[in-house]
Amino acid sequence: MNHDIHLIVNGEAYLLSVPAHHTLLQVLREQLVLTGTKNGCEAGECGACAVLVKWPGADHAEPVNSCMVLAPEADGAEIVTIEGLAHDEQLDPLQEAFITTGATQCGFCTPGILVNARALLDRTPDPSETEIREALVGNLCRCTGYVRIIDAIEMAARAGREVAR
Amino acid sequence: MIGKHPVKPLPPHELPELRQVGKPLRRVDAMGKATGATVYAGDFSLPLMLHAKVFRSSQPHARIVRLDVSKARSLPGVACVLTGADLPGASLSSDLPGQTGQRQRAGSDVPVLASERVRFVGDPIALVAAETLAIAERALKLIEIEYEPLPAVFDPLEALKPGAPIVSEPDNVVSRWKIRKGDLQRGFAEADLIIENTYRVPFQEHAYIEPEAGVAWIDERGVINIRVSTQVVEHFRSIARAVGVPQSQIRIQGTMVGGGFGGKEDITVELYLALLTQATRRPVKLIYTREESFIAHSKRHPYIITHRTGVTRDGVITAAQITAVAESGAYPYLSPYVLLYTVGMAAGPYRIDNLHVDGVAVSTNNPFTSAFRGFGGPQAAFAYEGQMDAIADALGLDRYELRRRNYLRTGDTTGTGQVIETAAWLEETATRVLAALQESGVRSQESEEGLTTDHGALTTKIGRGFASYFQSYGRITWMHDTSQAWVGLEQDGTVIVRAGVPDLGAGQINSLCQIAAEVLGVPLAKVSVYATDSALTPLSGTSTATRQLYMSGNATLMAARAVRKVLIERASQYFEEDAEALDLADGKAFVVANPAQALELSQLARVCASEGLPLANLAMFRAPFTDPINPETGQGQVWPDFTFGAYGVEVAVDTETGEVTVLKAVACHDVGRAINPAAAIGQLAGGGMQGLGYALMEDFHMADGYLKTPSLAEYLIPTSMDFPTTQVIMLESGTGVGPFGAKGIGEPSLTPAAPAVASAVSAAIGIQIRELPITPERVLAALKQARPGG
Numbered sequence: 001m002n003h004d005i006h007l008i009v010n011g012e013a014y015l016l017s018v019p020a021h022h023t024l025l026q027v028l029r030e031q032l033v034l035t036g037t038k039n040g041c042e043a044g045e046c047g048a049c050a051v052l053v054k055w056p057g058a059d060h061a062e063p064v065n066s067c068m069v070l071a072p073e074a075d076g077a078e079i080v081t082i083e084g085l086a087h088d089e090q091l092d093p094l095q096e097a098f099i100t101t102g103a104t105q106c107g108f109c110t111p112g113i114l115v116n117a118r119a120l121l122d123r124t125p126d127p128s129e130t131e132i133r134e135a136l137v138g139n140l141c142r143c144t145g146y147v148r149i150i151d152a153i154e155m156a157a158r159a160g161r162e163v164a165r
Numbered sequence: 166m167i168g169k170h171p172v173k174p175l176p177p178h179e180l181p182e183l184r185q186v187g188k189p190l191r192r193v194d195a196m197g198k199a200t201g202a203t204v205y206a207g208d209f210s211l212p213l214m215l216h217a218k219v220f221r222s223s224q225p226h227a228r229i230v231r232l233d234v235s236k237a238r239s240l241p242g243v244a245c246v247l248t249g250a251d252l253p254g255a256s257l258s259s260d261l262p263g264q265t266g267q268r269q270r271a272g273s274d275v276p277v278l279a280s281e282r283v284r285f286v287g288d289p290i291a292l293v294a295a296e297t298l299a300i301a302e303r304a305l306k307l308i309e310i311e312y313e314p315l316p317a318v319f320d321p322l323e324a325l326k327p328g329a330p331i332v333s334e335p336d337n338v339v340s341r342w343k344i345r346k347g348d349l350q351r352g353f354a355e356a357d358l359i360i361e362n363t364y365r366v367p368f369q370e371h372a373y374i375e376p377e378a379g380v381a382w383i384d385e386r387g388v389i390n391i392r393v394s395t396q397v398v399e400h401f402r403s404i405a406r407a408v409g410v411p412q413s414q415i416r417i418q419g420t421m422v423g424g425g426f427g428g429k430e431d432i433t434v435e436l437y438l439a440l441l442t443q444a445t446r447r448p449v450k451l452i453y454t455r456e457e458s459f460i461a462h463s464k465r466h467p468y469i470i471t472h473r474t475g476v477t478r479d480g481v482i483t484a485a486q487i488t489a490v491a492e493s494g495a496y497p498y499l500s501p502y503v504l505l506y507t508v509g510m511a512a513g514p515y516r517i518d519n520l521h522v523d524g525v526a527v528s529t530n531n532p533f534t535s536a537f538r539g540f541g542g543p544q545a546a547f548a549y550e551g552q553m554d555a556i557a558d559a560l561g562l563d564r565y566e567l568r569r570r571n572y573l574r575t576g577d578t579t580g581t582g583q584v585i586e587t588a589a590w591l592e593e594t595a596t597r598v599l600a601a602l603q604e605s606g607v608r609s610q611e612s613e614e615g616l617t618t619d620h621g622a623l624t625t626k627i628g629r630g631f632a633s634y635f636q637s638y639g640r641i642t643w644m645h646d647t648s649q650a651w652v653g654l655e656q657d658g659t660v661i662v663r664a665g666v667p668d669l670g671a672g673q674i675n676s677l678c679q680i681a682a683e684v685l686g687v688p689l690a691k692v693s694v695y696a697t698d699s700a701l702t703p704l705s706g707t708s709t710a711t712r713q714l715y716m717s718g719n720a721t722l723m724a725a726r727a728v729r730k731v732l733i734e735r736a737s738q739y740f741e742e743d744a745e746a747l748d749l750a751d752g753k754a755f756v757v758a759n760p761a762q763a764l765e766l767s768q769l770a771r772v773c774a775s776e777g778l779p780l781a782n783l784a785m786f787r788a789p790f791t792d793p794i795n796p797e798t799g800q801g802q803v804w805p806d807f808t809f810g811a812y813g814v815e816v817a818v819d820t821e822t823g824e825v826t827v828l829k830a831v832a833c834h835d836v837g838r839a840i841n842p843a844a845a846i847g848q849l850a851g852g853g854m855q856g857l858g859y860a861l862m863e864d865f866h867m868a869d870g871y872l873k874t875p876s877l878a879e880y881l882i883p884t885s886m887d888f889p890t891t892q893v894i895m896l897e898s899g900t901g902v903g904p905f906g907a908k909g910i911g912e913p914s915l916t917p918a919a920p921a922v923a924s925a926v927s928a929a930i931g932i933q934i935r936e937l938p939i940t941p942e943r944v945l946a947a948l949k950q951a952r953p954g955g
Contacts, residue, residue: 008665012560036200037201038207040455045876045877050375082200082201085200099196102841102844102846102847104199106374107199107421107670107827108374134885140424145883146854146885150890
């Protein structure tokens with residue numbers, strides 16, 4: 001059975017017919033061809049599929065493993081994926097910092113980590129290293145040892161504070 | 166255990182200042198990865214594409230009595246079901262490692278699909294392609310199979326006993342290697358003390374975040390194209406053989422690899438894709454689920470390694486007798502070579518004149534084992550470093566001092582008699598690691614009792630440990646390894662590099678670009694790279710064996726230098742100056758003594774083009790070619806060169822719970838020369854953390870042939886909360902055989918981490934745990950056993 005759902009994804013409004021058992025991850029990757037969001041386990045264990053979701057009525061977006069959300073549940077939500085992180089051809093300071101510091105190696109975990117880090121900096125603009133580590137605990141990375149990722153998030157936080165000043 | 170040691174000053178060494186090499190420039194692959202634009206293997210789709218699934222054995226060892234796929238075939242939406250009966254005789258040469266065309270070993274062929282007998286849980290039996298993934302999954306459930314279970318064997322020592330079930334005839338021995346060096350009896354006679362211990366290491370799962378994936382299709386010329394996440398585009402040859410088409414009719418388009426670590430070195434999905442697209446004439450996609458990834462691809466070899474070491478009272482090793490039993494699992498794959506690595510590095514970075522090593526790789530009905538970062542080196546290191554600690558403790562010697570008295574030095578020979586020709590900075594790296602541990606804020610004061618003062622709970626013991634290592638880079642020299650790269654200058658001053666180099670995320674293709682940018686004097690942003698297409702890019706060999714920077718970096722350097730020579734010679738005419746007086750930088754050719762005298766490279770390129778001067782070059786780099794080692798003595802050259810370094814950790818061991826917490830981790834390696842230091846540090850920190858996971862967390866738990874931990878919630882790999890930031894101390898001797906003196910670091914970064922942890926744990930609790938992973942259960946068991954009456 002299919003459901004009609006409304007989604008706003010990266011600022012664009014969509015009306016989609018989705019099978020009841022499809023996940024938000026499948027809808028993003030297969031129907032909208034937003035393949036920047038990755039499928040690493042389909043079990044909520046790796047965080048590669050994380051996107052930002054602002055649920056209907058919520059006042060801010062939160063990072064969500066899109067493989068753990070059935071598409072009909074997301075009806076009315078506003079979603080930001082890795083493809084929506086940059087604005088007006090301007091990279092998010094986090095993207096800039098990841099590129100500058102070399103925080104992305106194989107890059108498969110990078111989209112999930114970037115959107116998760118964006119949510120962290122939105123709620124905690126000046127996170128401690130421990131806060132960064134706690135925020136990333138659901139995003140597995142097998143390449144980096146997390147060292148440069150943490151450096152990059154700290155760098156982006158500094159850049160964000162300088163802009164705010 | 167370990168006292169204070171002065172930091173060993175670095176010997177004089179030359180490291181010329183370069184403009185782009187040695188700088189942490191923004192990697193050429195970073196933008197696509199940070200914006201989600203990079204199209205990984207699973208991200209790609211084609212119209213009319215089918216979706217594939219693999220039907221796998223549910224039995225560890227059984228005869229297939231009946232296989233009936235008729236119901237699956239007749240399910241609406243199923244395009245194709247293939248079984249072994251459809252592919253008579255199709256086999257995969259499982260141990261053919263790459264492009265150099267050497268003959269494969271007898272008995273290493275693996276059936277593409279098992280039709281008579283299955284040898285492990287996960288053995289592929291049938292392939293399904295259907296209109297949707299859901300239909301393909303339904304079709305799998307309609308396949309009917311009956312097994313007749315056969316006696317199975319799950320332990321390599323059991324498998325060696327007479328009468329054990331045979332996994333593949335004639336026997337369970339997959340491979341043997343040995344070393345016979347010096348006079349063992351005399352060496353033991355000269356010893357004051359003989360120490361014998363056995364060390365055990367488990368399976369390890371690569372757990373890359375990207376599961377195996379690919380899409381195949383047949384193009385308008387009838388060529389089977391396979392776009393796949395792989396470390397080896399040269400698999401097109403094995404695929405052609407198994408599919409039954411000429412090698413020119415298979416094209417592999419490698420994608421950015423979402424983590425490899427050796428797990429995508431053997432063929433994964435690409436052969437199934439080729440068969441299904443050939444059968445259906447339609448595009449086919451296959452992506453493993455996480456559980457399938459756990460079950461279907463190779464693992465790191467478990468080993469049982471015994472060291473019997475003779476040593477004088479002064480701590481000089483007089484003899485060592487080492488045996489290594491590797492578990493090959495259900496099929497050979499790269500086990501013979503992995504075993505050779507273990508045997509060749511079994512003695513560690515120590516001078517041991519009287520040495521016997523005996524290695525055997527043994528079949529079982531467990532998952533097959535093959536390449537994993539380090540390729541037998543980390544297993545050897547866990548044993549040889551554990552043994553060094555055991556010897557030092559038995560002699561009452563400082564653990565570093567014992568090692569120092571035995572370290573290999575440049576000019577010494579390894580266990581196989583190979584002379585170390587480049588810097589062997591063992592003291593330099595170890596003393597820096599020890600100094601960094603001393604500076605640790607966690608526990609800065611020493612006490613009379615050593616390193617067991619209170620930290621946190623009273624039951625917590627603190628310990629520091631370190632490990633030295635050596636690890637080869639580059640392939641076995643009798644494989645006659647080569648790599649090719651093409652470099653061209655365009656008429657607008659941009660540069661193109663073409664090379665069949667799979668990028669696993671380590672920065673493989675970026676390094677090539679930085680090298681070309683350096684030599685041709687253009688900014689890195691003006692260099693583009695086309696990589697990893699077996700039909701269109703020059704073949705560069707595998708992204709394995711820590712060989713790409715060494716091999717393809719050198720090939721790129723040669724090609725870029727050839728183009729540079731043309732440019733400099735033409736510019737020399739133009740400026741009426743000697744070639745030596747000119748240089749290329751910032752997109753210009755210029756006179757060094759007067760940089761205002763300059764010519765844009767774009768202008769120079771157009772002049773060269775109009776005069777028919779070649780602005781592109783295809784170069785081939787050849788590793789040293791040697792004959793195989795002597796099979797009776799194991800003596801000879803095995804590898805091009807070695808990387809040396811050390812890793813140190815400080816741990817807290819909770820003696821109530823057995824939990825080990827890493828408080829500090831330090832990695833110090835001589836990388837030769839870092840082409841991109843940011844990328845190099847990423848490798849050193851990331852490889853080290855995989856080693857910490859291997860040491861403390863990763864438990865690939867098999868029970869009677871069944872994997873009990875087939876998910877990332879059960880097989881735990883390091884998260885951001887498990888370990889502290891690794892302190893990386895990167896040394897650059899400039900002596901490596903790679904471009905600009907680089908050594909390889911991809912695999913070496915992992916090798917010393919686990920033995921360092923074991924060393925720290927034994928320093929903390931006074932008991933050596935000789936088996937990985939060092940879980941709380943193992944720590945508690947060791948403590949209990951050590952208690953009086955325990």
